[in-house]
Amino acid sequence: MRAVHFGAGNIGRGFVGLILHRAGYEVAFVDVNAELIAMLQAADAYQVREVGPEARVHTVTGFTGIDSKADPDAAARAVAEADVVTCAVGPSAMRFIAPVIRAGLALRSGDPVTVMACENAIGASDTLREHVLEDAPELAGRAVFANTAVDRIIPPQDPHGLDVVVEDFFEWSIDRRPFAGSEPSIPDAHFVDDLAPFIERKLFTVNTGHATTAYAGWMRGIPTIAEALEHPEIRHAVEAALADTSRLLVARFGFDAAQHGAYVERALARFENPALPDTCERIGRQPLRKLSRHERFVEPAAQLLERGEPADALVAAIGTALRFDAPGDEEAVELQRLLAELEPAALVAQVMGIEADHPLAPQLVAAVAEAQAR
Numbered sequence: 060m061r062a063v064h065f066g067a068g069n070i071g072r073g074f075v076g077l078i079l080h081r082a083g084y085e086v087a088f089v090d091v092n093a094e095l096i097a098m099l100q101a102a103d104a105y106q107v108r109e110v111g112p113e114a115r116v117h118t119v120t121g122f123t124g125i126d127s128k129a130d131p132d133a134a135a136r137a138v139a140e141a142d143v144v145t146c147a148v149g150p151s152a153m154r155f156i157a158p159v160i161r162a163g164l165a166l167r168s169g170d171p172v173t174v175m176a177c178e179n180a181i182g183a184s185d186t187l188r189e190h191v192l193e194d195a196p197e198l199a200g201r202a203v204f205a206n207t208a209v210d211r212i213i214p215p216q217d218p219h220g221l222d223v224v225v226e227d228f229f230e231w232s233i234d235r236r237p238f239a240g241s242e243p244s245i246p247d248a249h250f251v252d253d254l255a256p257f258i259e260r261k262l263f264t265v266n267t268g269h270a271t272t273a274y275a276g277w278m279r280g281i282p283t284i285a286e287a288l289e290h291p292e293i294r295h296a297v298e299a300a301l302a303d304t305s306r307l308l309v310a311r312f313g314f315d316a317a318q319h320g321a322y323v324e325r326a327l328a329r330f331e332n333p334a335l336p337d338t339c340e341r342i343g344r345q346p347l348r349k350l351s352r353h354e355r356f357v358e359p360a361a362q363l364l365e366r367g368e369p370a371d372a373l374v375a376a377i378g379t380a381l382r383f384d385a386p387g388d389e390e391a392v393e394l395q396r397l398l399a400e401l402e403p404a405a406l407v408a409q410v411m412g413i414e415a416d417h418p419l420a421p422q423l424v425a426a427v428a429e430a431q432a433r
């Protein structure tokens with residue numbers, strides 16, 4: 060069985076590539092990073108080293124690398140011959156891989172290929188599908204797009220090597236419905252009838268809690284997530300933000316409150332893993348994406364206000380996120396420029412997608428005004 064995975068970075072090598080290898084796939088990693096592809100082409104194996112109480116070491120073999128910038132035709136041919144295509148390039152980069160997948164589908168004959176976007180976003184495979192089929196609706200029958208939720212914390216890695224250090228926890232949930240009974244065989248993944256509870260629980264717990272920790276840590280000059288959570292005020296802010304999202308998730312999906320509480324506790328324990336050198340800078344990366352309408356802060360806060368419930372801790376976390384000014388992060392630089400130039404209501408509409416008539420608008424406008432006054 061053949062798989063093509065776009066994005067040979069942390070999740071690509073330390074999660075998707077590993078799981079597909081364990082499922083018996085030969086994986087062709089496609090990336091635009093020429094140094095990374097050269098290493099993949101030269102190597103026979105790399106290791107995924109888990110850290111945590113149930114740590115194991117895995118060796119991944121049987122892969123190759125394709126540089127889609129230098130040779131997009133080779134990447135398209137690989138898609139044409141694949142059983143499964145996955146990506147973990149970042150939600151905003153999916154539009155750049157879409158033309159390559161489209162070219163691969165155009166070359167394809169036989170059974171439709173399974174396409175799964177493994178990004179932190181609701182409906183990422185649907186978004187990828189829209190990009191791929193934009194100018195080629197006639198190719199729709201050649202691929203089955205299934206949404207997924209991926210969960211494994213993988214901190215920044217040595218950019219000059221292939222080995223990856225990861226936490227011991229992982230979860231890959233895949234929407235079963237698009238397959239109409241013929242799901243691909245991926246034993247480490249689980250197929251579910253309704254992905255919404257899985258992706259929203261993950262994004263609005265792991266990623267909301269992570270981001271709240273990161274922005275509060277960054278504001279205080281604390282480098283790592285584990286260290287930031289040791290700060291009592293940060294811990295309190297994170298627990299309060301997760302109390303907001305927990306109320307929403309329990310009400311929306313009917314989760315058992317105690318079981319959901321255990322899920323939250325486990326997320327916090329994962330953040331605290333002392334062997335995981337994860338940074339506030341990585342977790343805070345791309346703040347414009349994280350502050351956008353359907354992301355980890357604004358979406359749950361908007362849903363709570365629409366239900367007539369408060370979301371004060373989420374709004375406080377948004378206020379802290381506005382102070383993320385990492386100089387090496389293009390979106391952080393752009394966010395600070397927008398803060399300097401736009402009226403609060405205009406920034407809330409442009410960055411967060413919340414218009415003046417939404418019940419959340421007054422609090423967000425006040426948070427932006429406060430950030431501008433600092």
Ligand SMILES: NC(=O)c1ccc[n+]([C@@H]2O[C@H](COP(=O)([O-])OP(=O)(O)OC[C@H]3O[C@@H](n4cnc5c(N)ncnc54)[C@H](O)[C@@H]3O)[C@@H](O)[C@H]2O)c1
Binds near residue numbers: 069179214
């Ligand atoms: N790291 C984690 O803990 C984690 C966990 C779950 C989900 N995710 C999600 O996985 C995705 C990737 O995150 P990551 O941490 O692996 O990032 P990363 O930066 O380590 O890897 C992304 C890779 O994509 C490549 N890439 C970018 N544009 C490309 C293009 N046009 N074509 C081919 N390759 C391209 C980059 O060169 C890089 O190698 C994100 O959506 C992230 O939210 C990350």
Ligand SMILES: O=P(O)(O)OC[C@@H](O)[C@@H](O)[C@H](O)[C@H](O)CO
Binds near residue numbers: 211265266342344
């Ligand atoms: O990847 P992002 O930028 O959406 O979010 C940063 C982290 O919260 C994220 O990568 C987590 O480590 C991951 O989602 C855990 O599964």
